Amino acid sequence: MARILTSVVLGVALIATAGCTKKRPETVLPPGDGPTSTTGDTGSGDADTSPLNEQFKREVTSDTIHFAFDQYDIDPEARSILDSQARWLIAHPNTRITIEGHCDERGTREYNLALGDRRANAAKNYLAARGVSPARITTISYGKERPVALGSDERSWALNRRAVTIVIN
Amino acid sequence: MMRRYLAIATAAVFMVTAGPALAQTPVPTPTPTGQDGDDEPITDLEGGRESALPIIIPVMPTNQVAGTPAGSTDALGRQLAAIIDDDLRNTGLFKTVGPNAARPIAYSEVNAPDYESWGAYSSQALVQGYVRANPNGTLTIGCYVYDVAARRQLIREGWEVQPSEWRRAAHKCADVIYTRLTGDGPYFDSQVVYISETGPKNRRIKRLAIMDQDGANHRFLTNGQRIVLTPRFSPDQRSIVYMGYENRRPAIYVYDMSARTSRLLVQEVNLNFAPRFSPDxxxxxxxxxxxxxxDLYRVSAGGGAPVRLTNSPGIDTGGSYSPDGSKIVFESDRGGTQQLYVMDANGGNQHRISFGGGRYATPNWSPRGDLIAFTRTGGGSFRIGVMNPSGGGENLLTESWGDEGPSWAPNGRVLMFFRAASGSGRPDLWSVDLSGHSRKIPTPLDGSDPSWGPIRP
Structure with missing residues (x-):
């Protein structure tokens, strides 16, 4: 049943995909060079902690939804959180968001990258179905690379299986 | 790089090629062998430690103590023997009497083993090498191996190396011994690229790093300012393909070993990951x-438009080519959970090969072609196992909380993988032989995602 919901909203995302394709600058990296990360909280830690994002976090039910083990369906609790995010985003039409997908440590690395992508896209599709333009939403998966809970126990894993919405200017 | 002078176990070939290389070494009197199945392993070493082959490795003497950029030749003789000792002992297939336990030998003995005296060690094989500093600044390292019981020479090799590459000569010697005595291919003279990790669990700092297979000559290739994952060698070892996060975008990069720069491989902005070279x-x-x-795609190693190979709904990842390039093994959850599938290299004829309980992931096709290594998860453990390409003969080699990501040694008999600890999540590199003998690989920091390169050119 969960999968059915996801594939229904998938259609919305597919239509919009062309619109959110960004031209990627060609990069030649010096060894290991890249932006130095700043500390975030629930997200990857690579996220901006901009005033706008702080405002978003204060004004929505939560910036984070959670998932069951190896699942990516949006459960009722996640729905109500995403509904509050959708209302905020519709009220702030000039904002853009990134949704980060994350996994617990009990999956293999590459599979978890794909699973995190599924989770971020499930959240994106839900917001799109609630009227947020998909062109405003980018997704990124961190797989199991950026847990928020540090234990190796059911409670930590449940906290780490998440999708985090971050408002960017 | 390294000049190989003698690649021989047979007398006839030795006579032809010996002259220039070893003219100043003690004059050998090779025993004619080679008519009695000389290229066959002299013992069956299958089964690991229980039937380990005893082998003596004394300090390698020098004709004259001389200082070199790699240290004095007498110190080198001890270190070379110690490396050969480590290489062979760590396989679990040899019981070594190393340079600290074996009596020292004189330079004049190298060619003329005192078989009588070695009888007391009840050992089957004896390694008598030597070190010589050459006037041109290079080192010559000899590697002579004798069958103590049969009183005959099994191996007669020598290499001239730059002092900076002296360790490679020890690995070459160990490779020749291993190959001759086990019948399996060499793997000691090879490198491993992997992810060096440090820092707290929620903010791991990950760096691309490269080292010899035994952990020596370690160096970092990236500085840790961005997440890097899953590096894999190109077959010619001139480049490494890996996944990295740059400007909050996960993408695939190719690192050029000589230029020391990375280039973006796939221009599409989607999530691109799990890269691996084709055998060619x-x-x-x-x-x-x-x-x-x-889905799985392939792209020219130089870049360009990706070609899609699978299009099923679900997660198709972890692709790995068969050594002849004709087939691909991958994992897919199209049937509900992660399982292994094999298809033709163009995407045709996709069929499932794993049917056991739990999940099968991270398949890796052996360079020998006969086995596929994988991670099997379930029941609270992550295990490394192998099966044949049609899915039969499954053999689980390890069991722990977090074993993942096997990569084959060049001989297709040994695997390296990483083992994460419950709680801290901190991973270490381990190797395991098909016999089940496993050991931790020393790294300066934590280590994950190993990729074992081919035998060095």
């Missing part, structure tokens, strides 16, 4: 996720 180095297989669906 022309292609890179990878996974691309679009709108939550992940």
């Amino acid at each position: 180095g022309r292609w890179i297989l990878f996974s691309m996720a679009t709108a939550g669906n992940t």
